[in-house]
Amino acid sequence: MSKVVFLLVPRVHLLDLAGPAQAFGTAADIGRGYELSYVAEREDVPTAQGLTVRASTDLPALTAGDLVVVPGWRSPMADGTASLSPATLSWLAGHHAAGATVVSVCAGADALGMAGLLDGRRCTTHHDVQDELARRYPRAVVIRDVLYVVDGRIATSAGIASGIDLALHLIAVRDGPDVAARVAREMVVYARRNGDELQANAMLRHRNHLSDLSHRAQDHIEARFAGPLPLADLAQDCGVSERTLTRRFADATGMTPLRYQQVLRVERAEHLIGHGATVEAAAHAVGFADARMLRRLRSRG
Structure with a gap:
């Protein structure tokens, strides 16, 4: 059993959260060992789309086989409203230091940067904030205009729907490409878009099989x-x-x-x-x- 913990920040984008959560949840539904949970610094988390979601305020103890996913949020870098506490950032960095994987969707990469996890690493984010990410974290290597980037145990995606692509990739690595293809089929999405290519490509058109x-x-x-x-x-x-x-x-x-x-x-x-x-x-x-x-x-x- 692997835990998948979503770290939520106020004004989180619903699809940044729901896309990967659906992918891992579907994998759990078909018998793969994933247990999903949601944490935040406050119990009630307003989303960018106006719906409030509820999360636990207890940061769980995790093992190297567990994932932490940070979905993106609205205006994460321009207004400074999404700063995380030192305790939360320490928990995020400590999880990675223990040999585990940390994932971001869209501007959730900012949280990884605040935790020092992007230093010397290749990463990406939504095209609207990639310049700001590079400015704020000059030791990061920001790969522009790609779907997702995996650098060791740090995985970042461009945002919104590309969080689904990254989740399917992680499922394929852990459980096999056949499982990822089955999850994609259950979700009615194309399977296995590779991170460094454009959206409409052969890796998209010819991956929709089992x-x-x-x-x-x-x-x-x-x-x-x-x-x-x-x-x-x-x-x-x-x-x-x-x-x-x-x-x-x-x-x-x-x-x-x-x-x-x-x-x-x-x-x-x-x-x-x-x-x-x-x-x-x-x-x-x-x-x-x-x-x-x-x-x-x-x-x-």
């Missing part, structure tokens, strides 16, 4: 799509034959592993070109020997 083998193969491909990835090596990594991998991957995604790798390369190249890279530079960055193959694949649509 094949654990294909999810594991996609994980391997996405981690190394810019380099050589022989089918024999991929099949060995997944513990199956090349024929089995190709058949089951195609059944789940509608394409071969090689074609999936090409789609990822082209999408990444398009992203680089859109940010000023030449076609030749983008082609080399994503693993093509020259721009001819990239041009050919782009012309296919």
